[in-house]
Amino acid sequence: MLISWVLVSLLLFSLGIYGVLTRRSAVGLLISVELMLNAAALNLVVFNRFLFASRMDGQILTIFVIALAAAEVLIGMAILVMLFRRKKSVDVTQLSQLKH
Amino acid sequence: MIFYLLTFVILVLALATVLTRHIFRSAIYLMGVLALSAGYYLLLGAEFLAGVQILVYVGGIVVLIVFAVMLTQSQDLIHDHPSRLRKMLGFLTSATFFGVSAWALLNSHLNKNIEMPSDAQFSAQIMGKAFLSTEGNGYILPFELISILLLTVLISGIVLAKKEKV
Numbered sequence: 001m002l003i004s005w006v007l008v009s010l011l012l013f014s015l016g017i018y019g020v021l022t023r024r025s026a027v028g029l030l031i032s033v034e035l036m037l038n039a040a041a042l043n044l045v046v047f048n049r050f051l052f053a054s055r056m057d058g059q060i061l062t063i064f065v066i067a068l069a070a071a072e073v074l075i076g077m078a079i080l081v082m083l084f085r086r087k088k089s090v091d092v093t094q095l096s097q098l099k100h
Numbered sequence: 101m102i103f104y105l106l107t108f109v110i111l112v113l114a115l116a117t118v119l120t121r122h123i124f125r126s127a128i129y130l131m132g133v134l135a136l137s138a139g140y141y142l143l144l145g146a147e148f149l150a151g152v153q154i155l156v157y158v159g160g161i162v163v164l165i166v167f168a169v170m171l172t173q174s175q176d177l178i179h180d181h182p183s184r185l186r187k188m189l190g191f192l193t194s195a196t197f198f199g200v201s202a203w204a205l206l207n208s209h210l211n212k213n214i215e216m217p218s219d220a221q222f223s224a225q226i227m228g229k230a231f232l233s234t235e236g237n238g239y240i241l242p243f244e245l246i247s248i249l250l251l252t253v254l255i256s257g258i259v260l261a262k263k264e265k266v
Contacts, residue, residue, distance in 0.1 A: 002214040006205060008107050012114055012133075014198040019118035021190035022182045027168050028123050031130050034161065035114060038137055049144045053217040056227055059149050060239055066156050067246050071253040073161050077168040078260035084172040
């Protein structure tokens with residue numbers, strides 16, 4: 001049934017939000033964002049399959065989401081490595097220079 | 101039946117991903133969630149997507165995250181203890197989001213007995229043609245833009261992460 005699939009992806013997305021809001025480590029944030037992206041991609045495929053089974057646009061968009069997720073993680077990792085080299089920490093609660 | 105079993109395991113793994121204190125274990129649980137999502141795609145009849153999911157997510161992104169964990173192993177974050185206030189606010193926000201969205205969904209016209217149509221004809225062939233077609237339903241422009249984006253990301257990743265004094 002469509003509604004149970006959508007509820008599952010909604011639940012995964014909510015867990016991702018919880019992770020983003022509670023993690024102190026920036027790598028933990030990256031992991032939670034991946035969880036949310038995965039839930040959104042699943043949603044696209046579900047609606048494609050249930051409502052427009054003769055087309056493939058949802059799946060094609062999912063391929064784009066996966067490619068963008070790869071790009072996001074690569075840039076995120078590069079920034080974190082640079083940050084760690086400068087400050088010896090990736091604690092996001094300590095990164096507040098832009099506030100002052 | 102398979103759906104409920106898969107859902108149970110995925111939700112337990114996703115909970116473990118956001119709740120565990122070790123960031124490395126969190127990455128491993130994330131790998132489980134992503135690999136089992138490929139099972140979802142198989143259930144939905146999207147075999148090509150399941151393959152891409154395993155190749156790119158499990159084989160690429162999780163490995164990158166594990167690298168990130170290892171390269172930024174700071175002493176103060178090996179055990180990530182969020183404060184109680186932070187946990188409560190996070191739970192409140194995500195529970196509110198879930199509650200409002202679920203309420204809206206259950207009251208919408210999607211909450212009918214919409215079953216999965218059995219006559220879908222997904223194939224990698226149609227998908228490949230759609231990617232490279234320049235006609236009305238084609239995706240050639242985003243396809244080419246993604247390739248430029250990936251090249252940009254590759255170069256900027258190297259520039260950002262290299263040592264400052266060469």
